[in-house]
């Protein structure tokens with residue numbers, strides 16, 4: 092067993108290369124590549140991993156910028172995997188370090204979800220753990236894997252990776268997300284199907300020869316009406332939302348021959364989404380029949396619900412406790428405070444509610460004081476529940492393959508929402524660099540617990556099987572659908 096001193100050594104090894112990891116985070120921020128097209132960002136991570144002695148397999152799961160980096164320390168032993176993301180968001184181009192909305196390039200992309208730091212933090216964990224194991228060569232056989240996962244934002248890259256089997260053979264997964272506060276991720280998430288419905292009709296002069304036209308836009312609208320009636324007859328927590336991605340054109344005097352909508356169909360369990368999806372398909376078929384159009388389905392992606400793991404979560408929380416609260420300098424806080432000042436009044440209400448719930452011993456004044464801190468340094472108490480947060484993540488698909496733990500790190504200004512220009516502008520700050528190093532340490536330490544303590548690994552696995560309750564992972568995306 093690695094004692095506290097061993098973990099201090101591990102932590103020191105990560106500190107020793109902190110500049111390298113922060114540099115990778117900033118460089119990925121600069122590229123701000125989106126979805127599956129992440130060539131430069133993947134190159135940057137790969138070049139570091141290669142230099143550090145990892146073997147690289149690139150282009151896995153039919154995605155050119157998805158990769159697996161593997162470091163083997165001796166023969167056998169547990170296989171621990173760090174999940175990394177590095178995709179940005181379209182439309183969020185934003186200058187760094189300024190306190191107003193100021194795109195670098197109109198319509199360009201930006202790192203509004205902190206995945207630049209996410210990738211670099213996972214890199215810190217993988218390289219740090221590798222350095223630690225290498226120093227004890229042979230004594231601790233283990234394999235460290237780093238999974239480069241494209242398109243977390245709406246492309247579900249990890250679902251394609253899970254479907255292709257690249258996650259197989261891993262004993263535990265670790266990941267993190269930069270956020271507003273420090274805590275172990277302690278809940279499930281909604282399973283989600285993302286599917287396009289395309290309708291094809293016949294164009295005609297809408298006044299002169301309407302009888303010759305068959306409107307694809309009518310079909311879309313009939314489908315929406317049908318789905319709106321369906322909402323009353325699905326499980327309470329289900330969510331069905333749609334966007335018209337093609338409404339058939341700008342001319343009312345032309346019967347619209349082509350129209351499309353993208354649907355997201357979500358529920359707490361994959362097994363609940365499937366029948367709702369089938370009913371939505373029936374409604375689309377009905378809409379096509381009513382409007383005399385043809386309907387075609389095009390899969391975009393899908394992800395499962397997240398399977399929590401209490402054994403790994405607790406181990407992770409212990410390591411966070413061991414490292415203590417995060418500490419930011421006055422200068423870092425002052426910078427964060429300037430971003431808080433750009434937010435609408437009351438933006439920290441969500442944080443205040445969470446603080447109140449998490450620290451019931453605090454007086455109302457103390458809750459308010461903590462919620463008005465520009466950066467949250469305190470470790471929040473450990474909570475683990477099966478309830479689903481009203482959102483989806485493709486980390487879920489990995490969590491079906493093996494026990495998974497992830498942490499959130501408070502390194503963004505309090506109350507600033509993700510996917511905002513404030514997050515992009517703050518993305519290269521020293522606070523973000525601190526956050527990713529902290530995350531790297533926690534993940535590496537928890538992975539070391541799994542390597543060192545066969546009982547923890549076995550306990551996490553037993554719990555995982557129990558939570559799956561005999562179900563096997565089935566990727567919802569049909570086999571013939573490729574990432575696009």
Ligand SMILES: [Zn+2]
Pocket residue numbers: 204205206243268
């Ligand atoms: Zn994200």
